[in-house]
Amino acid sequence: MSTNVTIDQWEIFQHGTRRSDTTITERIRVLATFEAETGVNPAYAQPLDIVRWYALHEEWSPGTHYTYHSYLTTWFKWLQLQDIRVDNPMVKLGTVKQPKRKPRPVADTHLIALLKTNMHHRTRVMILLATLAGLRCIEIAKFRGEDMDLPRGRMLVLGKGGDEKWVPLHPILAATAETMPVRGWWFPSNRTRPGQHVTRKSVSQSISDVFRRANLPGSAHPLRHWYGTTLLEGGADIRVVQELMRHGSVTSTQQYTGVTDIRMRAAVEKLDLHRAIA
Structure with missing residues (x-):
């Protein structure tokens, strides 16, 4: 054959x-x-x-x-x-050991600077979907106006393997939805794929271009890292974060977000040498 x-x-x-x-x-x-x-x-x-x-x-x-x-x-x-x-x-x-993933979230200061950078409106919307909903590039590419449920304050994410999940809608995304199509692809392909949505690679490239023009380190996926890490640092339960990030198991969430710097610093600061000496 x-x-x-x-x-x-x-x-x-x-x-x-x-x-x-x-x-x-x-x-x-x-x-x-x-x-x-x-x-x-x-x-x-x-x-x-x-x-x-x-x-x-x-x-x-x-x-x-x-x-x-x-x-x-x-x-x-x-x-x-x-x-x-x-x-x-x-x-x-034999087997090849899967390397442990380490979080690579965009720094808060870099994210602010990124959002202040001039860019096309639809690229800004892509960045907001990654940052405020944790969407992957392919999920952004396939997003439609029908996926927004403004009355209920939620949005539908078409994830890996065709899995669908409703997640809470951030107020900024709710306001952004007013500027986007109510029906159909939010990011239609203009030339190479008539009638279809843009590709995952196109979303990744558009966001990376903004990082580069802003002279900032980062790309699309670290925005998703920021979403998960910031939720944990804000005190969200890891099971909640798992659901919001649409991971199949909590183990994936633990590997993806890692132990946050804020939690490690807080743990170290609680060490009381005076009490140990006493």
Whole structure:
């Protein structure tokens, strides 16, 4: 069976299991990159082929290595499931430990400076959705006027895997909604995708451009980090933050937001040396 036919079948399978378009595209891209750089059909790759491919990329971060390793693991498990392949070469490679995520929230002063920067209105709305609702880039890209429920003070977020969740609406976002379409995409594609919404990459690029013009460090995802971290620092229960950030488990929330600086500083300041001496 040719590489293209096999990968096409895998793509259909992933759509059937409701994987996101971004995940599917990335998984297929990684397989194509593997084949282009090794000259080996990924359906018939051996452990040594994979190890040598890893060795070509010393520049990979631990996170990238973990992600690509997991993509290949999923690929070979699917090949076995479809009886296309009997063995799984990833078994001989062992496991790659998932690196712990550390929070990278935008600093408060930087966020203020960012919002004072001149930008297109729709880019400002993207930033507000990330900052005041914790939306991911793909969630921002797919946002519609129908997702706003102003009378009830809530908004609908279409998350990973097609999951839908209503979350409380921040007053600033409620006011912002008055300036956006009541129906249809808030961020329609102007040229490349007529009738469709912009891509996740387009949202990320638009926000990154504003950071760059403002001469500030940061990008779209640290705005979501700011949302989660600020909720925790404000005293919100971690289960509440989990629901607001739409994480599948509280473990994800703990890894995502980390232990906040304010809480660590408060804990240290409570140390009483005089009482210990007494």
